[in-house]
Amino acid sequence: MRIENTEVTKNESQETTKRERGHVHEHVLRYMRRGLMVGAFLPGQVMSLRKLAAGLGTSPMPVREVLSRLVAANALEETKGGSVRVPRLGPEKLSDLFAVRELLEGMATELAAKKAGPALIAELTGINRQLLQAIEKRDILNCLSSNQKFHFTLYEAAESEVLMPLIESLWLQFGPTMYMSLLIPSMPWNASDHEAILDALKEGNATAAKRGIVHDIRTTCRALLSVAGSKGIELPFAQGPELLFDY
Helix, strand or coil: CCCCHHHHHHHHHHHHHHHHHHHHHHHHHHHHHHHHHHCCCCCCCECCHHHHHHHHCCCHHHHHHHHHHHHHCCCCEECCCCCEECCCCCHHHHHHHHHHHHHHHHHHHHHHHHHCCHHHHHHHHHHHHHHHHHHHHCCHHHHHHHHHHHHHHHHHCCCCCCHHHHHHHHHHHHHHHHHHHCCCCCCCCCCHHHHHHHHHHHHCCHHHHHHHHHHHHHHHHHHHHCCEECCEECCCCCCCCCCCCCC
8 A cells, every 4th residue: 555755745744743742742751750859940930831841942831731730749839829839848848858868868868889899989079079168159040050960870870769759759849958958157068978878889888878878868958957947948139040051
């Protein structure tokens, strides 16, 4: 049976459109996930379909689909008015998230430490050096970005297909609070726990590495709780800063 060229062209066009739509969707999702985990989107910040779509060079539809997906994942929430915003985490939710972080990220760190070789240690050392430089310059974006990169590079070295998705889910939920942690005078960022973790990795001491990551998480939680009201962490501005980040 002969298939008309027009029919073949139509099918090919449909397949191309599907691939392009899928590519755009993944592009938007990657951007939003990265922004939430890094802390470029802030508690209480309302997500503007128009601004996000314009910034990403796409139509509002894929942005709307991604926002709905993130609402379902508890990373965003829908307001009574129908808009979508970053949740404000109250003390109880914040404590729960950080307690689970200690368990999962402590486990991932311990597993990674047992497999760590010179290449991983060198990579983490380089990332931490970038973090220290950003801290010295008060470069908020690179502080947030380098901190997240250090943690995820370490956890990915555990090579656990189960732990990473769970850890990512936690970071989507608490990540927006990390910007505020940079503004708390009682907890100046100095990456001292990262240094302790690196020392532990060099010594092959998985227990010490785990202890370092748990201390890092617990210290941040304690600082955030010190500024969290009953309705969550309040920021001195309604909208987040225009942070450009790699994704």
